[in-house]
Amino acid sequence: MAKRTISDIENIWSNVEGIKKLSDRVIGFGPFGVGMDGLLTWVPIVGTVYTVGTGGWLMWQGLRAKATPATLARMAAYMAVDAATGTVPIAGDVVDTFFPGQLLAAGALQKHIESTHWVEDSEANAKASGDHDRHLETVQADKKLRRVVYLHD
Incomplete structure (x- = not known):
């Protein structure tokens, strides 16, 4: 693996923040928000591809940031729940619209970076x-x- 710098870690944190906002907080109202993940979940296959793609990208960022296995497992669990809810017709789509899987996974990685x-x-x-x-x-x-x-x- 190539040598990393603190600047690389700061860039990972910033990139993860961008995905967090795009996926789950484009439109916010109080403690709730909807982003691309919630909107695309209503489009068959596209929503699942988006969820799995962003989940994989977040996991890759976790590996780049040398996240602990526990942090990676937590991130994977959030993304698995997010992906699974989107596969259930109608009821799952409603839950997935408001379940902030990317936000939770990104937050876990950012907490790891900050600690x-x-x-x-x-x-x-x-x-x-x-x-x-x-x-x-x-x-x-x-x-x-x-x-x-x-x-x-």
């Missing part, structure tokens, strides 16, 4: 230079951070 201390180095280099312990201390000191990810591993 990670990103380092533009390899773990071996950080350990050799003594910086690894400093990175661990940073994670321990900041309650929002949960783990260290070395982008060049």
